[in-house]
Amino acid sequence: MKRSYCLTLIALILLQYTNGWAQTNHPDxxxxxxxxxxxxxxxxxxxxxKSLYVDTSLVKASVHARWSCTDCHAVxxxxxxxxxxxxxxxxxxxxxxxxxxxxxxxxxxxxxxxVHGLASSAGKPNAPHCQNCHGTHQIxxxxxxxSPISRMNVSATCxxxxxxxxxxxxxxxxxxxxxxxxxxxxxxxxCHGEHEIRMRSDPAxxxxxxxxxxxxxxxxxxAPLMTQYGVRTTQVKTYEDSFHGIAIKFxxxxxxxxSSCHGIHDIYPASDARxxxxxxxxxxxxxxxxxxxxxxxxxxxxxVDAEDPEAGIIYYIASFFKYLTITTxxxxxxxxxxxxxxxxxxxxxPE
Amino acid sequence: xxxxDSRQAGSTDHxxxxxxxxxxxxxxxxxxxxxxxLPGLIDSALAKVSDSELEALVLQIVRSxxxxxxxxxxVSTSVHVEETFQxxxxxxxxxxxxxxxxxxxxxxxxxxxxxxxxxxxGWLIELMGGIExxxxxxxxxxxxxxxxxxxxxxxxxxxxxGRSDFIKLLPQPKxxxxxxxxxxxxxxxxxxxxxxxxxxxxxxxxxxxxxxGMIIMISSGSLLWFxxxxxxxxxxxxxxxxxxxxSDEALLATLAIVIWHFYNVHFTPAKFPVSKVFIHGRxxxxxxxxxxxxxxxxxxxERKRQNEKTSAxxxxxx
Numbered sequence: 130m131k132r133s134y135c136l137t138l139i140a141l142i143l144l145q146y147t148n149g150w151a152q153t154n155h156p157d158x159x160x161x162x163x164x165x166x167x168x169x170x171x172x173x174x175x176x177x178x179k180s181l182y183v184d185t186s187l188v189k190a191s192v193h194a195r196w197s198c199t200d201c202h203a204v205x206x207x208x209x210x211x212x213x214x215x216x217x218x219x220x221x222x223x224x225x226x227x228x229x230x231x232x233x234x235x236x237x238x239x240x241x242x243x244v245h246g247l248a249s250s251a252g253k254p255n256a257p258h259c260q261n262c263h264g265t266h267q268i269x270x271x272x273x274x275x276s277p278i279s280r281m282n283v284s285a286t287c288x289x290x291x292x293x294x295x296x297x298x299x300x301x302x303x304x305x306x307x308x309x310x311x312x313x314x315x316x317x318x319x320c321h322g323e324h325e326i327r328m329r330s331d332p333a334x335x336x337x338x339x340x341x342x343x344x345x346x347x348x349x350x351x352a353p354l355m356t357q358y359g360v361r362t363t364q365v366k367t368y369e370d371s372f373h374g375i376a377i378k379f380x381x382x383x384x385x386x387x388s389s390c391h392g393i394h395d396i397y398p399a400s401d402a403r404x405x406x407x408x409x410x411x412x413x414x415x416x417x418x419x420x421x422x423x424x425x426x427x428x429x430x431x432x433v434d435a436e437d438p439e440a441g442i443i444y445y446i447a448s449f450f451k452y453l454t455i456t457t458x459x460x461x462x463x464x465x466x467x468x469x470x471x472x473x474x475x476x477x478x479p480e
Numbered sequence: 481x482x483x484x485d486s487r488q489a490g491s492t493d494h495x496x497x498x499x500x501x502x503x504x505x506x507x508x509x510x511x512x513x514x515x516x517x518l519p520g521l522i523d524s525a526l527a528k529v530s531d532s533e534l535e536a537l538v539l540q541i542v543r544s545x546x547x548x549x550x551x552x553x554x555v556s557t558s559v560h561v562e563e564t565f566q567x568x569x570x571x572x573x574x575x576x577x578x579x580x581x582x583x584x585x586x587x588x589x590x591x592x593x594x595x596x597x598x599x600x601x602g603w604l605i606e607l608m609g610g611i612e613x614x615x616x617x618x619x620x621x622x623x624x625x626x627x628x629x630x631x632x633x634x635x636x637x638x639x640x641x642g643r644s645d646f647i648k649l650l651p652q653p654k655x656x657x658x659x660x661x662x663x664x665x666x667x668x669x670x671x672x673x674x675x676x677x678x679x680x681x682x683x684x685x686x687x688x689x690x691x692x693g694m695i696i697m698i699s700s701g702s703l704l705w706f707x708x709x710x711x712x713x714x715x716x717x718x719x720x721x722x723x724x725x726x727s728d729e730a731l732l733a734t735l736a737i738v739i740w741h742f743y744n745v746h747f748t749p750a751k752f753p754v755s756k757v758f759i760h761g762r763x764x765x766x767x768x769x770x771x772x773x774x775x776x777x778x779x780x781x782e783r784k785r786q787n788e789k790t791s792a793x794x795x796x797x798x
Contacts, residue, residue: 419708467667
């Protein structure tokens with residue numbers, strides 16, 4: 130057994146060296162004898178039929194065009210292949226300091242600590258690996274519109290597993306803008322992160338209750354971005370100044386964050402009847418936390434900025450107190466200064 | 481006791497002091513205790529009579545009063561022990577104390593919410609054990625404040641002392657004139673200070689500022705405390721008004737207490753750094769003369785009336 134393994138290896142190495150002068154001896158040629166046939170399938174244990182066909186044009190168009198099958202499928206050393214071949218490990222090239230120039234940053238470490246990486250190392254069969262998002266033979270740059278990780282395709286890629294979230298998102302204001310090709314609109318990874326996607330309950334997650342305001346404000350506090358869409362940028366500030374915002378900040382986890390009211394994947398403009406912050410839906414939305422919420426909850430602004438005349442009566446109340454405080458304190462402090470001055474003078478006199 | 485010391489018992493005026501010395505010498509010569517008789521004599525218009533005549537008169541007065549009237553004994557003790565006047569009774573002091581504690585609690589748990597951006601706010605909330613705990617403490621403080629409010633309303637309606645104080649706290653034209661007089665005094669237009677009664681315009685301002693503050697803070701605070709119940713009856717913008725008013729009035733009240741009230745009571749040169757009146761409720765005669773001369777006058781008139789009454793009763797009895 131060991132001997133035949135060695136012989137195959139030698140044969141393969143020889144094959145590699147003979148590559149240059151015999152086109153017919155291209156290293157992939159052997160693989161494609163079988164894998165180049167579109168009807169090449171295998172029936173797995175549970176009766177599922179799995180295609181083993183490889184469309185070489187996909188590989189040729191991918192970033193890995195210059196590599197041959199066994200560069201990635203390095204464990205395949207014999208024909209017929211042993212059963213239960215492990216999946217391709219991208220890290221065999223994508224490691225820091227690799228000599229073939231495969232891009233590598235912190236992604237792999239981030240992935241390992243992510244919810245996906247943890248699931249994978251816990252041995253969960255459905256846990257996604259690099260290939261599940263980046264593709265297999267057709268791996269392309271994220272700037273390539275054909276890439277499964279291009280802006281337009283991310284929702285569908287995540288949606289392979291996260292079906293409901295993806296379809297909710299595609300209908301939402303964010304998702305529909307992405308579909309329109311709007312480069313400003315956020316995609317899944319804008320909020321959840323890419324390789325570092327973490328559980329919502331993880332304090333380090335970008336979508337942890339405590340971090341949601343920060344995550345949303347990345348876009349929603351940017352005036353140049355928001356003015357294009359007629360969305361206020363004061364929403365983040367007014368939220369932070371509201372009791373919900375303050376409570377979150379000081380560690381109260383039940384307090385409402387942006388998504389508690391606006392929704393998560395299904396965010397719509399307040400004018401949309403489907404929006405959780407549409408006037409009609411406000412009682413129901415507030416009712417998630419505030420028992421017996423009624424129409425009174427919708428009477429008045431939600432994001433109140435007392436310094437803005439648009440806040441109406443609240444602005445006038447705030448102004449009243451502002452001027453009352455200023456005048457009172459000026460009068461009181463002047464009175465104190467005069468009193469102290471005269472008292473000190475009178476005190477000195479007798480001496 | 482020397483003649484100079486005896487000046488403490490009476491006025492500081494030069495003519496008066498000369499007369500006091502004469503009286504003192506006469507009493508000494510006749511083996512009468514000056515401490516006991518002098519205070520009762522100095523007010524008599526005896527300055528113009530000759531020494532021998534004065535002596536005869538003094539002896540006559542002393543002998544006729546030798547039944548040791550309450551007035552004499554009272555005044556004479558005041559020479560030994562510094563006489564004090566009770567301005568605030570125990571009930572008022574307790575009300576004040578409870579209110580002070582409540583307000584300190586409310587400020588410490590409320591300001592970090594208002595100034596949530598400041599680093600000290602996070603630190604203070606953390607120190608108290610999180611926002612859930614600080615909210616609970618705030619409500620305990622609020623309960624204290626509401627209780628004081630109720631007790632005070634009872635005090636100013638159902639008790640004689642309370643009613644009398646409340647009437648004296650009502651603003652009057654005199655307060656405006658007093659303030660103008662004090663402003664003149666501050667600008668050296670006059671050397672005479674305004675003469676205050678039981679409550680000066682400063683104290684009246686403090687009282688009514690608290691009154692206004694209590695109404696604003698308790699009404700808005702109650703809405704916010706019982707938010708779910710309140711929203712069954714009032715629209716959301718009422719809650720926003722309550723939030724705004726609660727936050728703004730809190731700042732005004734805090735500044736008024738820390739700057740105005742603390743200056744007038746504790747930091748003013750004569751009292752610096754702390755006045756203990758809020759503990760014992762008493763003022764010395766000197767302080768009364770300086771701060772509440774009209775109230776002192778009233779107290780003395782009332783005392784005299786009482787004395788006359790008792791001595792008249794005694795005469796009838798004997």
